[in-house]
Amino acid sequence: xxxxxxxxxxxxxxxxxxxxxxxxxxxxxxxxxxxxxxxxxxxxxxxxxxxxxxxxxxxxxxxxxxxxxxxxxxxxxxxxxxxxxxxxxxxxxxxxxxxxxxxxxxxxxxxxxxxxxxxxxxxxxxxxxxxxxxxxxxxxxxxxxxxxxxxxxxxxxxxxxxxxxxxxxxxxxxxxxxxxxxxxxxxxxxx
Amino acid sequence: xxxxxxxxxxxxxxxxxxxxxxxxxxxxxxxxxxxxxxxxxxxxxxxxxxxxxxxxxxxxxxxxxxxxxxxxxxxxxxxxxxxxxxxxxxxxxxxxxxxxxxxxxxxxxxxxxxxxxxxxxxxxxxxxxxxxxxxxxxxxxxxxxxxxxxxxxxxxxxxxxxxxxxxxxxxxxxxxxxxxxxxxxxxxxxxxxxxxx
Numbered sequence: 317x318x319x320x321x322x323x324x325x326x327x328x329x330x331x332x333x334x335x336x337x338x339x340x341x342x343x344x345x346x347x348x349x350x351x352x353x354x355x356x357x358x359x360x361x362x363x364x365x366x367x368x369x370x371x372x373x374x375x376x377x378x379x380x381x382x383x384x385x386x387x388x389x390x391x392x393x394x395x396x397x398x399x400x401x402x403x404x405x406x407x408x409x410x411x412x413x414x415x416x417x418x419x420x421x422x423x424x425x426x427x428x429x430x431x432x433x434x435x436x437x438x439x440x441x442x443x444x445x446x447x448x449x450x451x452x453x454x455x456x457x458x459x460x461x462x463x464x465x466x467x468x469x470x471x472x473x474x475x476x477x478x479x480x481x482x483x484x485x486x487x488x489x490x491x492x493x494x495x496x497x498x499x500x501x502x503x504x505x506x507x
Numbered sequence: 508x509x510x511x512x513x514x515x516x517x518x519x520x521x522x523x524x525x526x527x528x529x530x531x532x533x534x535x536x537x538x539x540x541x542x543x544x545x546x547x548x549x550x551x552x553x554x555x556x557x558x559x560x561x562x563x564x565x566x567x568x569x570x571x572x573x574x575x576x577x578x579x580x581x582x583x584x585x586x587x588x589x590x591x592x593x594x595x596x597x598x599x600x601x602x603x604x605x606x607x608x609x610x611x612x613x614x615x616x617x618x619x620x621x622x623x624x625x626x627x628x629x630x631x632x633x634x635x636x637x638x639x640x641x642x643x644x645x646x647x648x649x650x651x652x653x654x655x656x657x658x659x660x661x662x663x664x665x666x667x668x669x670x671x672x673x674x675x676x677x678x679x680x681x682x683x684x685x686x687x688x689x690x691x692x693x694x695x696x697x698x699x700x701x702x703x704x
Contacts, residue, residue, distance in 0.1 A: 336684050338538035342531060342617050353554045387593060390611040398581055427577075430534050430615040473596040482699035484690075486530050490692030497685035 320451050326507050327455035333431050334463040335497040340431030342466060345489050347422065349475075354468030358461030360422040362454070364404065365435050368397050369453030373438040373446065393436050398427045431460055467496060512637045519641025520648070527698045529651060531617035535609050536650055537687040543666055546654030547647065548602045549609065551590045554643025556613050557622060560584045561639030564627040571628075580623040581614070588613045619644060657681045657690055 333339050340361075342369055347357040372393050380386050405423045426432060431491040435456045439449045479488050516636065519525070526532045529696075539549045563583050564571075571579045592610050595603040613619065622642055627635040657663060661681030663671050680686045 338534050339532040392584050394614050428615050430612050433615050483696045487692050487695040490688050494685045494688030
């Protein structure tokens, strides 16, 4: 049990997927201008990463490994992610419309969020067991959501500040992300 | 004809240079720019994918049904990424290990999909290749600039050679994760300053 807690903490805080491993930065900067969009994106990411993690892990074990076609991993994983996103979108639209309107436009964007494919590949690379894979997928995506929501909060304030013209928008966003990364950097000695 | 091809190529070098003008494909530029060497490797690998995926998308642009085009583009891009991955594993193994999961992640580099969707699916093969090559070279240049800044300031070296002499105190912050964000933010700021003139 202790191992899983350590894994969870290291995935959420120490190896934060956004700030320490640099995955999923485009949607991070794109959807963090408003708190609402940031929370929507964060929820959609948690949902899709956990599902994609499970499916790709099973695919790797029962399809790619026995047939000895691991070189097709990239191709098959991205297809799984893309079709999963499409499928989830259709399913939510039909059965849980409330959640669909909440996640709405963020779902299709997730296909090109490299955090999803990144987590799936990390799970395979680290040779996690099924339970470890569940914990790591969930904690990585929660870490992503945490960083995104924190960042959106700061960014809403920055709009009110007087930022020099050349630094505006993405530029100041990146510098701010750097500052948050410093805070997360402090967790490094924890485990 | 030749003029327009040159134009498509050169716009990737300055007017629309990724990721400064086109804010796409930020992840690799933050992650693999600890040294210039890594930056060049990553840049060339991405350029290869951009050029060939643009070529194939443009050749198949009248065949791929528009409803499933995104899935089609992703398969084309993923195929070339797999080629790059296998070639790098065979010939440049140390670099392959250093770049790690960022090579398979070229698949989800928004530049590749973005160019396929915005340019290659509407233009003939030659112009598309020029566009892909321009984007690829521009991307490599940007990676090198950030890589050179981070390596020289953070480690005092360029390509492993000392540049500031033995008394230089390395600014190790630049090599860490936060340094990457701040460095890229400031380069973007300088680009905005220069672009305004």
